[in-house]
Amino acid sequence: MSTEQFRSVLGNFASGVTIITANRENVPFGLAANSFTSVSLDPPLVSFCAAHSSTTYPHIRATGRFCVNVLADDQGDLALLFARRDADRFSDTKTVDSPLGSPILDGALAWLDCVIEQEHLAGDHDIVVGRVLHAYVDTDRSPLLYFRGKFTIV
Numbered sequence: 001m002s003t004e005q006f007r008s009v010l011g012n013f014a015s016g017v018t019i020i021t022a023n024r025e026n027v028p029f030g031l032a033a034n035s036f037t038s039v040s041l042d043p044p045l046v047s048f049c050a051a052h053s054s055t056t057y058p059h060i061r062a063t064g065r066f067c068v069n070v071l072a073d074d075q076g077d078l079a080l081l082f083a084r085r086d087a088d089r090f091s092d093t094k095t096v097d098s099p100l101g102s103p104i105l106d107g108a109l110a111w112l113d114c115v116i117e118q119e120h121l122a123g124d125h126d127i128v129v130g131r132v133l134h135a136y137v138d139t140d141r142s143p144l145l146y147f148r149g150k151f152t153i154v
């Protein structure tokens with residue numbers, strides 16, 4: 001199996017899209033991630049995978065916490081912005097601080113405020129497990145979806 005084939009098959013698993021954020025000494029950091037998933041109900045745990053090539057994740061790790069912002073159907077531009085290395089991701093992005101002090105993006109469908117509980121090495125990524133201490137959902141909104149390399153809506 002080639003990398004291309006592997007990537008193409010995985011692209012058929014439709015996912016939501018999140019932006020993982022943290023404030024490190026008052027500087028906001030964030031990256032788009034579709035590897036987010038729920039892990040455990042009791043205790044409440046979630047996870048995402050951070051690529052070893054990420055220049056943003058080391059800053060998030062250093063804070064010991066992260067906020068998962070689940071994007072709404074009109075936030076495709078934000079997902080692209082938070083995947084671009086050369087972009088100033090927060091200059092035009094409205095945020096408020098979560099109870100744990102991480103950025104919550106204006107208009108997110110839901111957010112989960114977490115402390116990092118475990119990190120597991122997995123190939124070229126780290127599986128980051130977070131304990132959810134606070135969470136919120138706006139039930140009037142619909143999710144942004146990612147399928148076959150494109151953003152789509154329900």
Ligand SMILES: Cc1cc2nc3c(=O)[nH]c(=O)nc-3n(C[C@H](O)[C@H](O)[C@H](O)COP(=O)(O)O)c2cc1C
Nearest residue numbers: 031032033034035049050051054055056057082083
């Ligand atoms: C839809 C989508 C999903 C992504 N999911 C992940 C992910 O789960 N984990 C990850 O490390 N990077 C993911 N990326 C890439 C990051 O958003 C970003 O491009 C990468 O971290 C490089 O930026 P950085 O150096 O600031 O971290 C995704 C990008 C897109 C567009």
